[in-house]
Amino acid sequence: MNVAERVNPVQGNAYNMFTFLKESLADKLTQLIQLPVCIENDTRSMAFAELIKGQCKGLKDAIFVNVCWGIGIGIIIDGKLYYGKSGYSGEFGHMTAYNNNIICHCGKIGCIETEVSGRALKRKLIEKIKEGKTSILSERVLKKNEDLSLQDILDAIAKEDVLSLATLQRIADELGKQLAGVINIFNPEMLVIGGEMSVTGDYLTLPVKMGIKKFSLNIMNEDSMIVTSSLKGLAGITGACLMARYRLLNENIDK
16 A cells, blocks of 8 residues: 555554554554555655666666655665665655745645645646736636646646646756756666656656756766656556565565
8 A cells, every 4th residue: 555755664654644543554454454454655666666667677776756746756776665764765855945934744844845846836826826827727716716636737737728837847947956966966877757747748857857957967967867757647556566566575675
């Protein structure tokens, strides 16, 4: 089972949801459905799918970026997933990068997610609409007072709504700037952009590539291929299936 945010896959605990449980989430689910259950961080599971069946197949060092409502990275080092001490690696979105006084959903201020994520895309687009900019979503925001979903915005982008596209591009530029640091630190063979927002294709990927090229060291970014996930919306479920098989065949998780 894929779970967002902090997950300890060895103990089967999720630390941002189901915190009222006395036992671990994995143990509780096992009891309820009478089948063995293991849990994994959703982004790391997607990275595993790319390693086994997707863009990273055959590579040793790669980074998977899950760009969705939030943002996280899955780290592959020497052909294996990197977990960190307790399985919390990859919380890229919660690095403090901005002096914007915006409170992130994690409770901290100025996280990358506050400017680069689906949440940020929604906030920035609604702000522009309320400032008088025109979008095919304007009536829903101003007259119907509807709460937009990320899918609503992605649908508008697919219809080439100019304001939605411009807002996405600004976020993509900033994402490239922040990922330049990841390139400089890890020097990966490949950086894969996946998650819900990756369906926008080149609208997201091209500005990200330019941001990485602009802000990372040239000798480093020339080493790294920047690609979009080949598994797209199937990355999560594919990763969950592959991870379940891996856990079945391996008593301990390699770290």
